Amino acid sequence: MSQTFGRSRLAAILSAVTIGAALYVTAGTARAEDSVSEDQILQALAPAKKAPLTRGLSLGPQTPQADPGATAAEAKFVQTIRGRTSRSLSATEREEIATIAKAKPNIDLEITFDYNSAEISQKSLPLVQSLGRALTNADLKGSTFIVAGHTDAAGSEAYNQDLSERRADSIKRYLMDKYAIAAGDLVTVGYGKSKLKDPSHPLAEVNRRVQVVNMENKTTAAK
Structure with missing residues (x-):
């Protein structure tokens, strides 16, 4: 037994x-x-390949062509915000950036910071380093990138606006210092708690993020 x-x-x-x-x-x-790899960031930010021009009729569905006037206006606007500080951007300019960014290659990265601070946390450094390597890849180098900071809904609007700007600026400085990315190629903007990714859960971690957008516009980028 x-x-x-x-x-x-x-x-x-x-x-x-x-x-x-x-x-x-x-x-x-x-x-x-x-974790998000360098390749995943690269794929997310790579500009869409333009279809080659062909003669004759096409039997497939037609893809709408971008409005040349709108494209030129976007390029002109991007040129005006290059080299600007996040604090110098007006509310109208921030909204225009957000509108243009909707149609551009972008990726949300959950980069964390020390509490009540703009210092990048140690656990998020590998992700920021993957971002740096991706942005210096030959396929992306020379583009103009938006680095947009977002917070959750805790705290006042003024506090979160300031915090999101400082955190976006912190990432820009890191990328400039460690990867020699030109200052003009990185445009920082803060949105505070105004653009929650998950409005139904305003305090969720997913809202505390950094969005990176490839505005391309290489013709005006620093060489």
Whole structure:
């Protein structure tokens, strides 16, 4: 009887160890998948390839062509904000950036900062470094990038606006210092809590993010 009980207890212990090991591996895999790689950032920010011009009729659906006037106006506007500080942008200019950015390649990155601070947290440094490597890739180098800071809904509008600007500026300084990206190629803007990614959960972590947008416009970028 005691031998049977002993074998059952041993089997239970081995089963628990096996399940625990499986959960550890699964959790490790999930954490690895949660990180955003340099290649993922590169793919998200790569400009859409333009379809080659062809003669003759096309039987497939036609893709609307961009309005040359609108494109020229966008390029002119981007030129006016290059080299500006986030604090110098008016509310109207911030909204115009947001409107143009909707149609541009972009990616949301969950970059965290020290509490009540614009210092990038140690755990987010690898993600910022992946961003730096992606932005200096030959496929993206020379584009004008928007670095937009967002907060959750906790705190006043003025406090969150200031915090989002300082955090965006902190990322810009890091990218300039560590990856020699030209200051004019990085335009920082803060939106505070005005553009929640998940309005139904205003305090959710997903709202505390940095959005990077490729405005392209390489003709005006620093060489």
